[in-house]
Amino acid sequence: MTLTIRTVVVLVAVAAAALVVPGTVVGIAVAVLAGLVIADALLARSAPRVTRTLPAVLARGVGVPLAITVQSTGGGAVRVRQPLVPDLALDAREGDGGLTATLTPRRRGRHVLPAVALRARGPLGLGAWQHRAAGEQEVTVFPDLPSARRLALAVRDGRFRDPGVRTRGPVGLGTEFERVRDYLPDDDIRQVNWRATARAGRPMSNQHRVEQDQEIMVVLDVGRLMAAPLGDRTRCDEALDAATALALVADELGDRCGALAFDDEIRRRVRPGRASGTDVIRATFDLEPSERDSDYELAFRTVGGGKRALVVVLTDLLDEAAARALVDAVPVLTRRHAVLVASARDPDIESLVDGEDADLAAAATDLLAARSRAAAAVRGAGAQVLEATPGTLNAACVRAYLYAKSRRRL
Template sequence: MSPTRRAATLVALVAVASVLLPVPLAVLAVVAVLTATLADAMSVRGRLGVDRSAPPVVSRGVTSPLTISVVGSPAGTVAVRQPVPAAMSLTPDESDGGLAASLMPTRRGRYRLEPPVLRRTGPLGLGRWDRKVEVDAIDFAVFPNLVAARRIVARVRKGRFGNAGRQARGPLGLGTEFELIREYAPDDDIRQVNWRATARAGRPMSNQYRVEQDRDVIVLLDMGRLMSAPVGDRSRLDVAVDAMTALGLVADELGDRFGVIAFDDTIQRRVAPRRNGGAAAVRACFDVQARSVDSDFSTAFNAVGGAKRALVMVLTDLLDASAAASLVAAVPTLARRHALVVASVRDPDITAITKREPAHPFAVYEASVAASVLAARDQAAAQLRATGATTVDGTPDGLSVACVEAYLSLKARARL
């Protein structure tokens, strides 16, 4: 129990008035205010229940609704406050009579929403109680950005990622499974032209091929120390997990088998390639966190194994040639057997520094350092390409799209 600001104001007024009032009357006034405050607080000391609604799974960077309603019609006024973990924000976090708020997680993982706190103020506005509601805590999971990943899947389904989109009878492109003969389109590859059908029809005709399904797609998710570095409002690992999510859901949509190996100096998580493996990979890796150890790429590459050709996409950070030396040394192990893609996030802030007009001498030095960082990344990427890997990079918001485009391009060229 505690007095409100109104009660404190009344006591202060009585104290000021005591200069003019007889002492017994001033004491009586103070006692009256304190008694009224106590009675007001006691009238609302009973505990209240609440109904709280929150989704069990939310996405990082996406707002989700949280509602709290007070059960019954209590006397006085009730303010509801909901504490949240530091890795998320709640807007608003306090409201009178109930709470209808937006929950915004900023980090992936498992979290607990503790019981809300009710502040009950008596009808006179003099006394109040602050009490935690006796309800169970809510455990929930913060997944990667599923909204953005599903948006990419929708674009693939509607054929907005070039020739590898999905039509009524499956994804089409320059695969090897014959689908049908149709009229030549201006963007058709010359290899699709059916010359015999063209001669018979008297106009250009093309073969259309179905891109094969049931191919293996494996993501190697780097959890080493370099992946903890921030890029914008998230970590490099956050960006990589978002890219893995988009790639996995697109693979599910196109009927391929998807798997993931999350590693640092050892294998931490593993999902073998399977149908609908993208959804399984998200459930298995949504809460992975970077560790302060160097990544062992040889261990991860050896874990891929298998004689069946697959697309292996390594989601890592290309800091410079020396940091990527172990990756470059391990690439030939996979590049001889699989289609290997190395994807990394590009920091847009560093790129912006190199393009900014220097305003003072220090800015020239800053731009020089930024340019050397980009040159070191380019050198590391060139070494990887020389060993047989394909390299992909993108901004924090663009890496998922870049990875999906690389995957669809390899499917369209029958590289898987």
């Protein structure tokens, strides 16, 4: 039980009245006030019924609505507060009679949302009682699922294109005719079915069947280099966003997708299978970089056998020395598979090149040159290299995947 501000104000008024009224009257007033406070607090002792509503699936950096509704049993006002852990953020944490706010996860993984804290006051507003309700709730935060789903939907609808680049045919995904559909703004002019257009009185396009049951393997480096920050995220976050997009697009195209995560040992593994995008996401969403160096040869030998596939290695190309182990291990894969090494660039370093500080500009130039030499060494070992800015690596990897299918490299 706790006192309210109203009770304190009344006590101050009684104390001031003691200067002009007899002490007996003041004593009676204090006793009456004490009785009212206890009775009021007892009416607020019963915990209100609380319902907390939150979506089951959350994505890092994407706000979702959180609603807390309260049905008070004591007849008084209820103050609601939602405690948080550092990996979750709320735009409003307290409210009277309930709470409606936006919850934004800052980090992937599993987090515990603490129980709701309540301060229920009695009808007179003199006594209050503290309660905890709704209990702890585990929330699961995935990588950027909305962006990955938008990419998969764009691929399915034939709307995924390189800006400013004309394509030859329907995204290059197969040549076997499937059906005639309405023309889309991004369709190549050679897709237009002129006879169907004349009959229907509106533009119609040919859609070709996608080549299915090909294989893509996503290899995730979760060694110490992947802990490097990129703005408000890490290289590991960028890699997992790309892996999520690739897995969902593979499902849309009917391909077999698998994943392997490693540092100096194999951390997670999902064998390639049809419609395995959800399995890949659930197996990798909570991965965090370790403090260990990555053993590329171990990972590549684990992947090496089996059906020819596109192997997308999501890692960091820091410099020649750091990439030496990667370069030495790439031939293990290139003998059988098409290999793409994908990495996120650091715009903060690139911005220093044209900065006013000459020393920082020189250091940044040297670092970027070392990164370019590392990429050249990887290409020399037989792999393709893809670098993209943060936030675009997922789309760039999907684009490379579609290009590999169009050239029948899988």
